[in-house]
Amino acid sequence: MPTIRLFLLKIKNLCLFLWSRRYRTRVKFLKFYTDMQQVLTGVDHPRFVFTDNEKEADILFNFSHFKDYQTLSRERPHVLLNQFPCENLLTVKDCLASVSRRIGDAEGPLWLPRTFNLKTELPQFISYFKQREERGEDNHWICKPWNLARSLDTHVTTNLSYITRQRESTPKVVSKYVEDPVLFHRDDDVGKVKFDIRYVLLLRSVRPLRLYTYNVFWLRFANRQIHCDEFITMFEKQYPEYPWKTIEAQLFKTFGELFQAATSKPAPLGICDYQSSRAVYAIDLMLKWDKDSEGMAARSLQSSSEFSAMSIDFRGTYVNYQALGVGN
Numbered sequence: 001m002p003t004i005r006l007f008l009l010k011i012k013n014l015c016l017f018l019w020s021r022r023y024r025t026r027v028k029f030l031k032f033y034t035d036m037q038q039v040l041t042g043v044d045h046p047r048f049v050f051t052d053n054e055k056e057a058d059i060l061f062n063f064s065h066f067k068d069y070q071t072l073s074r075e076r077p078h079v080l081l082n083q084f085p086c087e088n089l090l091t092v093k094d095c096l097a098s099v100s101r102r103i104g105d106a107e108g109p110l111w112l113p114r115t116f117n118l119k120t121e122l123p124q125f126i127s128y129f130k131q132r133e134e135r136g137e138d139n140h141w142i143c144k145p146w147n148l149a150r151s152l153d154t155h156v157t158t159n160l161s162y163i164t165r166q167r168e169s170t171p172k173v174v175s176k177y178v179e180d181p182v183l184f185h186r187d188d189d190v191g192k193v194k195f196d197i198r199y200v201l202l203l204r205s206v207r208p209l210r211l212y213t214y215n216v217f218w219l220r221f222a223n224r225q226i227h228c229d230e231f232i233t234m235f236e237k238q239y240p241e242y243p244w245k246t247i248e249a250q251l252f253k254t255f256g257e258l259f260q261a262a263t264s265k266p267a268p269l270g271i272c273d274y275q276s277s278r279a280v281y282a283i284d285l286m287l288k289w290d291k292d293s294e295g296m297a298a299r300s301l302q303s304s305s306e307f308s309a310m311s312i313d314f315r316g317t318y319v320n321y322q323a324l325g326v327g328n
Contacts, residue, residue, distance in 0.1 A: 033057035035064055069274055077276065084203065084279050085272035090262050091281070093173050094119075094146045102261040110290075110297060111254045113176040118143070118167045125174060129160055140177035145170045182287035182296055184221060184231075185238055195221030196286045201255060203281065206263045206273035213252060220284075242296055247287070250297075255283065 031051045034040060039061055040050060051057055059080045060066065069085050089095045097115040101108040108115075116125035132139050143155045143166045153170060156177055157163060166172050183192035198218040204210035217228045232244045263271050290297035 030058040031056055032059045032061065034061040036061065069272070073274070073276075079276060081274070081277045082279060084206070084277040085274050086267045087271055087279060087281075089269075089271060090258070092147050093144055094171070097173055097175075099262050100258065102264065103257050109254075109257065113178065115173055115175040118163070118172045118174055122164065122167065126160065126164070129163075138177075138179045140179055141174050142177045143172050143174045145172050178286050178288050180289045180291070182239075182289060184235065186221075188224075193221050194286070195219055196284050199251065199255070199283050199285070201259075201281050201283060203259065203271075203277075203279045205275070205277075206271055209259060209263055211256065211259050213255060247296060251285070254285075258283075 029047050029049050032039075032043065032048045033051055033054045043050075048059070054060065055076075057079065061082045066072075066081060066083050072079060072081075089099050094117045097108075097112065097117070100112045103109040114128065116122070116128070118125065129139060129141075139158050140156060141158070141163060143157070143163060145153050148154075148170070153172075155162070155166065163174055166174070181194050184195050185192050196219075198220065200214040200217075202212040202214070204212065219226055219228065219231055236242075236244055263273075266272075287296050289295075
């Protein structure tokens with residue numbers, strides 16, 4: 001199965017990254033503990049030996065959230081983790097919106113659609129909604145639960161009453177729907193379609209901030225597979241005035257801004273600097289026409305924690321990551 005093969009390659013290469021230099025001269029192999037069946041199936045490198053005893057492991061690769069960093073740092077500071085303390089600031093939608101507002105003016109960065117927490121910012125949202133309505137502006141909004149994925153309990157509407165009633169179920173954020181997205185023309189008699197892009201980022205450390213992006217991205221707009229290189233070629237034919245390298249440079253700048261904001265304050269207001277942590281995150285985004293500058297802008301940025309340890313195609317090794325050149 002192609003999906004399984006790609007996933008197993010991902011697991012193997014991430015484990016090689018977790019295997020830091022300090023171990024190479026001290027031990028011949030590392031004991032590996034995980035609660036993920038995919039990892040148990042996928043890791044077969046001789047440097048790693050699985051153990052059922054979490055207390056004797058050198059690497060903890062957990063799907064469940066790890067919480068007791070204090071005890072681990074005191075008793076076994078050498079143990080490597082696939083998570084950072086307080087990373088929920090990026091992986092939970094209401095926290096992501098709040099952290100992003102540290103960038104730019106009071107409304108936040110240009111790359112983040114206007115977003116409100118329906119639990120704490122309902123009056124502000126209603127006021128903003130009414131102002132747009134009076135000006136005759138587009139008022140499509142998308143409501144999303146704080147911490148669900150795969151479009152579960154997600155709603156798109158222009159009805160203010162319907163939006164406010166969403167507070168009666170799970171806690172939600174409401175974001176301005178991207179009304180003027182960049183479209184991609186499919187040649188299989190489908191025509192122009194919306195699409196979103198997934199980039200994979202690797203956070204190596206917080207102090208100093210060392211952030212990398214994988215040089216392969218994923219497209220989600222079709223029921224057939226398309227490699228990013230093929231997409232770039234087709235995209236540049238459709239939009240020759242927008243070279244992909246220029247767009248990607250803007251995206252990388254956005255990623256850097258986001259992680260600088262998320263690490264700019266001490267925990268619990270920022271991602272904690274835990275020296276033994278290494279983590280992979282997926283960022284989903286859309287491209288929107290920027291009417292002010294007559295160009296393209298990245299919008300609808302969201303970090304997806306669900307995929308941070310799953311379904312990511314690592315077809316290369318650590319050298320395939322490109323440093324984003326950010327620091328603090």
